[in-house]
Amino acid sequence: MSFSIRKSLHPGLNLGEDHGDDRLEAETSVFGFWVFMMSDLVTFGMFFAVFATTMPLACCPGPKELFDLGSVAWQTAFLLASSLTSGMAILTLKQEHASRSASTKKLVFWLLVTVLLGCGFLYREISDFIAMAAAGGPPTRSGYLSALWSLVGLHGLHVTGGLIWCLVIVAGIVVRGVDHRWKLTLLRWAVFWHFLDVVWIAIFSFVFLGGLL
Template identity: 40%
Template sequence: MSTAAPHPASFRAPHDPYALGGGRGGHGNDGGHHGEATGHGAGGPASKRIVVGYGFWIYLLSDIVLFSAFFAAYAVLAGETAGGPSGAEIFDRGRLAIETGCLLLSSYTCGLGSIAAARRHGRSTQLWLAATGVLGLVFLGIEVQEFAALAAEGAGPQRSAFLSAFFALVGLHGLHVGIGLLWLATMMAQIATRGFRPEVERRLLCFNLFWHALDIVWVGVFSIVYLLGNLG
């Protein structure tokens, strides 16, 4: 007694909401209509906050690539002093300690500002953001003083390849801090005038990510440039 093999058409795959024609508006191949793929599952599309945050993470990763190139250049040129001063001779440990403490503390106050914003506490948010800005300004002021003092002593970026790489790497980070301070002032103004609207909250989220990333980069600068430079 022979049994006929089932026809392939009798096997039906489970419904796939991502498949072309499997969207809400179409009936797939069964009904002869070709719907459009929805591009998202049963939960619907991601919120704009998630999309903006994801996009900003991609930007931060590209910025890390930029810093990595500057770190690599510094690592190659760190010993090329051309008879000029080395890191151990020009780095001021006391100034460095104050500078680092201010930036790391600013990351803490920035986090407190983010918590206050999540709770819709306008005054607390502005207070912690202002503290973050003051600490950032102190950090940037100390860095500018360091650059000016080195240039006055004849240890400017043109003196050696080591100093060129040093000014480029540390200056790039300082430039980011300056941009972050302008961004911070803009955010404080928007919170004061527009409150905690969704678009303001998204921008504040991106600022927090940016500022914390600068702290992470500074840990690398502190360790590779200043700490190893003083040991050398």
């Protein structure tokens, strides 16, 4: 079949020849997950559209009174670093877990580092929300602020979901080992996590930096 000559089969890092059937099965399941991710992207896109239409009314309080550029930079750094560490986890999965007997220590380590970085992101984001509400910018204040809280909050909820998902995977790996099922779950989770960082690029560029210009 043409499978064997194709270099890559699905989005995200592919498992490679050593993983046998897992690799081929990943094609349909991870590709299907990618289709779902794209529909999620449309959802985010609509939140962006609503936000964009309220931007001309962004005043009193607006971005200049409410945003903390330093904190946004920290959140960006946390999320970008967590993207790299999740990549390291999937790289470990590919290179060391073709056989089930491999030690899971390194894989679990990278996943937990990713969770820690994700928690750092969430901590700064929630602090920002609290500070924003205290500075007179709760979501009920204006259409602009409703759209802002919904958009950034939706992303924050996704991150929270991704963190819980990752912890479930870690627990599953520790209890049952890196079997067929957890491999495919990990590949999907990695696609999800990278996707969230992509959405964050749009948020920090358009909402925060664009708002402060």
